[in-house]
Amino acid sequence: MDLAKVDRIVDKYQGSPAALLPILQDIQAQENWLPREALQRVADKLQVPLTRVYGMATFFRAFSLKPRGKHICTVCMGTACHVRGAPKLVEKIERDMKIRAGETTPDLEFTLETVNCVGACALGPLVILDGTYHGNITSAKLDKVLKGIGRTK
């Protein structure tokens, strides 16, 4: 990635190590993941050990150390969605896409993620595809939703 972008982000927070979390969030928002050289640059600029940056990047769920797909499909695994059958949806996508939750298809087109709850429990089970919420999902509905981005089994 273009490291000048990282510099701009770090400078925005006056190079303060306390801002490590928002800095990484901003990089991830821009790149969709955290490339190694970006982490190294952040560590250098903030003058903190790379282990601390790496620790943050691996501790928080929001970060990914691998490139993520063009389309991101998130299945809500909150309790309300769980009792309404969310695990079956994850299993179905895993089967159809031949990836596990947290992984990306080799063509970098599709990433499957889970989230602990998005607070839209009335619509459970719920799938979020590229930011759009699809509620009361069944396996047939899921096929239709995924067809929308050209993914079928």
Next chain:
Amino acid sequence: MRARLTSPQALEKLRAEIAGRRDPEKPVLSICAGTGCVAYGSLKLADAVREEVEKRGLGDKLEVRINGCHGFCERGPLVLCHPHGFFYQRVQPSDVGEILEQSILAGQPIERLQYVDPVTGARAVKQQDVGFYKHQMRVLLEYNGWIDPTSIEDYIAVGGYAALAKALSTMKPEEVLDAIYKSGLRGRGGGGFPAGVKWKECRNAPAPDGVRYIIANGDEGDPGAFMDRSLMEGNPHLVIEGMILGAYAIAHPGHPVGYIYVRNEYPLAVERLGLALEKARELGLLGEKILGTDFGFDIQINRGGGAFVCGESTALMASIEGFVGEPRAKHIHTVVQGLYNKPTNLNNVETWANVPLILTRGVDWFTSIGTGDVSKDPWGGSKGTKIFALVGKVNNTGLVEVPMGKTLREIIFDIGGGIRDGRQFKAVQTGGPSGGCLPASHLDMPVDFDRLTEAGSMMGSGGMIVMDDSTCMVDVARYFLHFLADESCGKCVTCREGLKHLCKIVDRICAGQGREGDLELLDEISLTVEKASLCALGQTAPNPLRSTMRYFRDEYVAHIRDHKCPAKVCKALITFGINDKCTGCMVCARNCPTGAITGERKKLHVIDQSKCIRCGVCQEVCKFDAVDVA
């Protein structure tokens, strides 16, 4: 940009000016834009409304307001038409023309869009006629269906910042603190620690440079809980006003510094709070010399990184400082040494939202609501209201605000409308991953901090997940154990390793490989995790497991001894079969991902058990109820 208000009187003047500009009879169309309604398409609905209003040239005839969450998520998108108060549900863009013509211009209700009570068949004209709302006491959420959260004027018009003006002009910081102490307000984040006690300790802690941190915890991580989000998104100024009052009470004269820590998954809350802070600053309600007094305070927003443990106060503070969110031992309390080792007062978003109400309506009003007696001891009861997220297998999913002490039965059946699809109530899970599952025998228990704890659960942040007879309690325990094992920060061996082993054992039970002695072993490990972990995550982690073992022991025994899952959920213990209702339509065979179903057209189909992966797709797609689970 508006000029800063330089005195409490200037705020009252502004309030009068706003009221003078507004005609109370002018129709207002309020559209719910809470997460649930947005997912149902309420933003498209709002666009359609704006377009129609423009097309018909009604711009000066009505006001269109996009609100935060109205609460009744089950029936979204929700619309309210003032001044008549018509309540409409499941509103679609195609309904907009009729609403404008009939309800706004002609003042007539539209029957088609009204809520019909499924039991009595009665139509609800206004919100208060709906069973879901009728039995609630909406104090914190009162204005969610009225104000536009992006407008500070809307908040001021309904009495916003009056508590601040009152405090700054007529009360000493100690008097504000005393009011909160006497109100018995207890922390809404889960622990139920009296806010007044915490505030007092923080105020009394030595702070040589005068810096005291005031934090709102909006890292609402409990799955199935979204009340803090609805407050932050629907009425952000209420939370901000509460924090300003807290800063005044705890740290004036001194240098209070504020943070709101918002969960990563809540981008809209971040946006709304950011806008609200900006507007409050513009008006001089934040920053230096608030309302012209010598009191100054400002707040910044921090986004979480998606770690459940950061809801724990010391982990949250570590995260603000730019470190991983690991809790630390609290030999010295955070009120004495918290963020950057300075005295720090952290309260949950909902706790802060109560503060302005207590100051404007009075301590006596607040203590008249709820259970127990807090006149001598703030631990003596649970006062005020509590917002619950009522979700799961209940008819009316949504946000519910009730006085403390309402029974579970009233909440689940009177407000929640009972169990979905006519099934049987089995349990209600309260308190998120730290809470427990309560069975039907506890339905008449009044809900407050202490009763829930006695029953082996807890208040938590207020998630209430209803479960029916198709929910396997062992599977629910397994779900929470895996959740917590994933979210454990790994600092304490008991939490990191103990939870892993609890998961292993429960996984084995669900897989039909339970052994005699497993339950005793689970008990023993649970006790160790509970006693030897540092923070509340570990200390309460065994709660879901222990409460289900306490109230649903027979289900565990069925799994272990009989290798049966009574709720027919655990895959290893069930088989799918096709009964003679099968018409041979072949839909199941076409949808089966492993090709396990065979059969000719119009003939009974058969499932090959060796190929079946028990995904349940056949049962879901069968229109003839011909797939059985045994």
